[in-house]
Amino acid sequence: MKVLTNHYSNKRSRQQDDRKIQREKSAGDRRRRIHRQSFKIGRAHVFTRYTSRADSGLLNDLPKDLFNELEIIRGDLRDSDAVARAVKGCDLVYHLGALIAIPYSYQHPKEVADVNVMGTMNMLLACRDQGVEKMIHTSTSEVYGTAVYVPIDEKHPLQGQSPYSASKIGCDHLAESFYRSFDLPVITVRPFNTFGPRQSARAVIPTIITQALSGNSLTLGNLKTSRDFTYVSDTVEGFLKASLSTDGVGMVLNLGTGTEITIGALVEMVGKLLGKALEVQLADQRMRPGKSEVHRLISDNRLAGRTIGWQPAISLEAGLDLTIQWIRENLNQFVVGKYEV
DSSP: OEEEEEEEOOOOSGGGGGOEEEEEEOSSHHHHHHHHHHTTTSEEEEEEEOOTTOOOGGGGGSOHHHHHHOEEEEEOTTOHHHHHHHHTTOSEEEEOOOOOOHHHHHHOHHHHHIIIIIHHHHHHHHHHHHTOSEEEEEOOGGGGOSOSSSSBOTTSOOOOOSHHHHHHHHHHHHHHHHHHHHOOOEEEEEEOSEEOTTOOTTSHHHHHHHHHHHOSEEEESOSSOEEOOEEHHHHHHHHHHHHHOSSOTTOEEEEOOSOOEEHHHHHHHHHHHHTSOOEEEEOGGGOOOGGGOOOBOOBOOHHHHHHHOOOOOSOHHHHHHHHHHHHHHTGGGSOTTOOOO
């Protein structure tokens, strides 16, 4: 099998080794872990955004023997010809490539819409035209906006409360349309707030941990919002189960734990794990616009359990402990306290 994963930043036995899996590149550990696990499915193939430094990002953290087996293709999701060349010959495609930072989407809404929507369109067209066996499309819990009811199942209304979430709603509907119009075998997985080692300080958990490891005073935004934090290995397991399952084509599947915690309580949990009392100062710069704030997210993950047999295995506390350990050992990779968009 040839597998493609893209970053923007199992019908056969031994014959699977020659099948292509494409994955698109992004910066998070979720992508690095999917790359690593994909070697168990087939021959891994990566489409990553071109830079003059030929930077491979967190792929560099892979063991050298696995990294050397990767076929890395550099380009841009907005280039339909480049995407088509990357997908050529692939059997399975993990589509993770996107611009994902919500604050960045306030500053550059057109770029975010262009990359996410047209990048997804190009990937869908390439998968359709080249007859891939399955495409795994990545959504986000942000498409739900503030919960209208809880827990949030896949029938919950979609609300574009930021340019980023609106772009992803468009992507998800495009994926659905290609399944309904062209019988493209696509599954949409919808992760809820994935966290873990190697995540950038753009996200709240590494923002809290890096500051807590460096002192007792933290600068944060809204402490009252609640989120359903899912450890990276659980999210990756959901991607893999979706790709290997005979069920779920044409469906949307939530990947969340079904539990929630406020940011304020999260700070207290991190402080407890570090054995220190933490103080928080609020910064207007870190606040979302009022009507754009997503106040509550908590998943109903039962459909993923019934359809692909997925269940989260790592508790929030256990995941935080693993994340703290990694950040402590790699704190020099962060600019502590800087607001990252």
